[in-house]
Amino acid sequence: MYSIFHPELTQLALRVLREQRAYERGDYQVETVRAFQRERLNVALSRAYADSVFYRRRLGEFMATHPQGCALSDVAQIPFTTKDDLRTAQHDLACGPLDGAWVYYETTGTTGPSTPCPRNEVDSIANNTALILRYGEVLSRHGDRHIIAVMGPTELHSTGDTFEDVFRALGHTVVKMWPRSPLVGPERALGLIADLGVTAVVCTPGVAIELARHVIRAGRDPRTLGLQVIFALGELSTPEMLENIGGIWGAAIYNCMYASQEASILAVVCPDGRQRTVPLNNYYELIDPETDEVIDVPVDNAVTGEMVVTNLYRGHKPLIRYRTGDMVTATAEPSGGWVIEPVGRIRDTVQLGGRSFTAYEVERAVFTHATGCLDYQMALTSDDGEETLDIVVELPYEHDDAQVRGLERQIQAELGVRTVVRRGHTDGIAGTGAMVSWKAARFHDRRGGPVDAERAAAERLSASRKR
Template sequence: MIYDAVETANREELRALQAERLRETVRHAYENVPFYRGVLDEMGVSPGDIKEIEDCGRLPFTTKEDFRAEYPDGLFAVEWDAVRRIHASSGTTGKSKIVSYTEGDLDVWRSVMARSLAAAGVTADQVVQNAYGYGLFTGGLGFHDGSEALGASVIPVGGGNTARQIDLLQDLESDVLACTPSYCLYLAEKLDEQRIDAEDLSLSTVVIGAEPFTDPMREEIEDALDVTAVDVYGLSEIIGPGVSIECAEVQNGLHIWEDHFYPEIIDPETGEVLPDGEAGELVLTTLTKEALPVLRYRTGDITSLTREPCECGRTHARMDNITGRTDDLLIVRGVNVYASQIEETMLALADVAPQYRIDLTREDSLDRMEVTVEHHEGYGDTPTALETRIRERLEEVLSVKPDNITVVDPGSIERTEVGKVQRVFDHRE
């Protein structure tokens, strides 16, 4: 469902709107954020130099280190009496980054989240069970406000408490579940343990985000819960969830709401802007943020862009699924490895369950990589046979071979009910 006419605007109209908003964003940041004024002056760039959206490339990058250096409110562009809400990043890769919102920012957030949920196929007559965490994490309130703006009913259950989640799914006949992909899998296991058939639930859609996942994991979720699983993307520094989302009709890339967030893909090593279709680091510039305008934020997420119109009719750029993070790159014996490569390769095997962990250790100055994975229920062969198949597949894909692969019974690897799941454990430091 098209929620806002701008979703189908032609590229010329969109570029003109982006240019107008970029000019205002740069002026606002320059005049009200000492950090940006200092960096722009040092680069010899003034707000008047920014005329077209292509001029975005003349602006400085913003990094998570800049957020930490300016902690807590050095990047705010408004006085505290204009701030209506504070959120913070999860802090999974370091100290939390504090983010602020004016009333206008909250209106934009509600709007892009309502737009996102509509693209995911959510309608005003449905019930949304929100299992994202409420509080400083942006997921809970982002989904809550967006669902209400769309007109849907919201069950604000928050993260965890799986027994209650299952009761609510059954008793209130929830149509939509919003949560992390790892929690979807955890919930599916608990339904199976209680001998509850997912087909007997009213659940038709899950909107999953907050952690990377692969297409094989999505297929596991859709099969286990008998749903359509739609990928949503966002990050606290930009606004929260609602930066981009897949459309339920096509599920081929996440539509970035370019009227509010301008995307670029850069080479993570050189900073050079890459053409559409090439994978690199996603960079985002906010175009309408008041309290916290952000110029060319290096997200650390690896993806690619296409600006070809989608079959659903939307014209905004689409980003591919996140395939890794620049700061999650594993360097094993001098070779670059992404956990997502390992996951996608293993889960392509039908007998492998979507629960795994990677342990990195160092013995006598040599790196060791060990992979532990669960087999599916009903697997009839020996663990050794499956270990051999996994090793053969990984050796075809990876430039470095795992030192050990262990297949364990279902349920052996520790689960988490809340938060982002940890799959990589680096014991080398």
């Protein structure tokens, strides 16, 4: 209905749809995409320099030395934008006052000051179109019509608005319900899933785990609820972990997007289960987080680095060379995009036995050999210099210790540190990963150092949920 009153937005939306459809069909080759990106990049830089207080200062030297515009190869000369910049700049990052936006969101502020994330209509058109096209393909594999429960916060957060817009555009019915809300709760959410015949849900892995646990403890089987599809988002999710959760629910499960409140949609899942970037919306770089050097992403090999992104659309709050703080593995495709796999935040790296591991590698070591595992949590201790990794695995349907003993041997062999695995229940901190980080939620380093700020935030958040 909104576009009826703003015909200029209808024209913009139709143009974006044509461009995105052409890309999805494979009509664009890499040269076409690069030319598109170069043109949109120079428009984005000029606009940010002219209209953003923050970028007028940040881009001054670069714009002075590139008065006729720049090539994509010149982007590496532009200073990075960091999360600290967002926290410090606040509203000065935007291209205009807030009354030029159509909706206001902000980050949760769980581990630091909240940062404003206002969006205009162009933000939503560009990002939601990519979601609509790819999610339409995914859902069509599981039936023509779906009733979809969107389980995420709505206050100052984009989850409910975005997925409502996307799924309604695809002709599906949307039920917005947040199981952690005092107005809903897990029992009511599960009752609605059963009564309404919900066939798909959008939620974090943590919420999928909590709801399955609730069903199992009541003596029921989650598979009897009839879910067909789970769109998982918001926290680290290895394919092995998702396979375990999907098996418990009897549903197909997808790591449905790589995104953040501040950067919007950076990659979207495709029917083959892999996430691909959206190169008509963003210019992507991969960098070495220690040297800041750009890493070439080849077609025939996967490389890992920190994701850096520049928005190419005329959003309310532009991001130029934004360091996400996320490590991803990327492989280029002939289309000009990348296939990516998020492997954890830079600060989620852990040291075990003198070796460095990403969060992805640690979680994969647990779930690769587990069957029917609902959840996990681990703690690292050191006694006389010998490190021990103590892992709790939640195996709701396993009644003997054979799998646990096998897990001990396999995880110890892969991570190279003494490992003790025991069956049990994870505590509430494990469910805070979407709000903090993988390490804060699932990896407790008890080797004698001080409790870091993120772990403390996870503990406070877990305690507040219990209340």
